[in-house]
Amino acid sequence: MAWARKSGQRWQGQYRDGVQNVRSAGTFPRKKEAKQAADEQERKVRLGEWTDPKLARMSFAEFAKVEMDSRRIRLATSSWSRDEANMRNHLLPAFGYLPINQITKSAVQIWVKGLSEEKGLKPGTVKLCYGLLAELLAEAVEQRLIPKTPCRKIALPRKVKAEKKYLTIEQLPAVIEAMKQRRLELANKGKPTPDLSAAVFVAAYCSLRWGEIFGLKREHLDIQARELSVVGSLKREEKGRVEYSVGTKTDGRLGVIAIPDPLAVVLAHHLLEAPESEFVFSQLNGGPVGPSNFRQRYWLPALDRVGLEHCCFHSLKDTSATLLADLGADELLTKKRMGHKDISTTLRHYTHLSPGREKELVERMGKTFCAANMLHEEAKAVAD
Numbered sequence: 001m002a003w004a005r006k007s008g009q010r011w012q013g014q015y016r017d018g019v020q021n022v023r024s025a026g027t028f029p030r031k032k033e034a035k036q037a038a039d040e041q042e043r044k045v046r047l048g049e050w051t052d053p054k055l056a057r058m059s060f061a062e063f064a065k066v067e068m069d070s071r072r073i074r075l076a077t078s079s080w081s082r083d084e085a086n087m088r089n090h091l092l093p094a095f096g097y098l099p100i101n102q103i104t105k106s107a108v109q110i111w112v113k114g115l116s117e118e119k120g121l122k123p124g125t126v127k128l129c130y131g132l133l134a135e136l137l138a139e140a141v142e143q144r145l146i147p148k149t150p151c152r153k154i155a156l157p158r159k160v161k162a163e164k165k166y167l168t169i170e171q172l173p174a175v176i177e178a179m180k181q182r183r184l185e186l187a188n189k190g191k192p193t194p195d196l197s198a199a200v201f202v203a204a205y206c207s208l209r210w211g212e213i214f215g216l217k218r219e220h221l222d223i224q225a226r227e228l229s230v231v232g233s234l235k236r237e238e239k240g241r242v243e244y245s246v247g248t249k250t251d252g253r254l255g256v257i258a259i260p261d262p263l264a265v266v267l268a269h270h271l272l273e274a275p276e277s278e279f280v281f282s283q284l285n286g287g288p289v290g291p292s293n294f295r296q297r298y299w300l301p302a303l304d305r306v307g308l309e310h311c312c313f314h315s316l317k318d319t320s321a322t323l324l325a326d327l328g329a330d331e332l333l334t335k336k337r338m339g340h341k342d343i344s345t346t347l348r349h350y351t352h353l354s355p356g357r358e359k360e361l362v363e364r365m366g367k368t369f370c371a372a373n374m375l376h377e378e379a380k381a382v383a384d
Contacts (some may be wrong), residue, residue, distance in 0.1 A: 002038035013038030059095035123159035166318035178302035203316035
């Protein structure tokens, strides 16, 4: 029950918050006004709408620092580094100085528009920045710092879905040959490097992610049984470092993957010449291969050499999905090979048909069309 207490020549409204601490609703010249103010605060406590007025005056920068430290514990290093960069470059310059309870919906909308139109950020990046702000302000609501989040019904830039770029199976041998030539070039310049070209075949035929391929240990590859076991993967750490850890991005990936005979032969030859290491693919000193090193030193130069558009190494999963579709693999088998926990991920992101397969389908449709019309004409002739 709220009440009013005499305070000098004025009246102070008082009430209890959610944990029964006595709070002040302010001082007023008349007792009735003090009691009304306290009653209003008590109503908010009862409805779950009450916020701590002192904490609500905390700046967004202060609140974000605490929450980002918490995120650092539970997020992968790469995810946290991305969020930290977005916070530093985009969120703090816009909202850092503001008390958290003064961030309005209109301010958020103007900020989102500015990221897209003035800073020229891609829709995906704008969505990540807005998502981070929305998560933090939702946590502020949870902690009773603000009554409701301003991140409601904010118009985001529309993401135009571009056609995916990926290599065809037929293009792989040329890319691998280009990687071998690139290695010779570096050797001639006094920069010896390991042969990592077989990793491309593993990506395309086993549907593995970058971290799973370069985190594959020799003890988990059984050439005789024609299978490899996905047990762990390399993960990016701070300052470009990579470290091996047990487990993968999704639980669906863990397990045994069968490999075709020709790939087993390629891997057997690779291991004969590979540096001594616990990993199947490694640096000359046996250490793990970093993603930036592989991309800049091997992958992109190889694509340039054969005149292909740049695409990321991860797109070889699309190459693998296309191959599986062309070979008639069912959805469950495709899901297993792709390492997805949920089959909806497989269908949504990796369901492709090669252009040749579609052409074949259209030709068959044409034959059906002709056959149907022929039957119709024959039926007409008989009727007449």
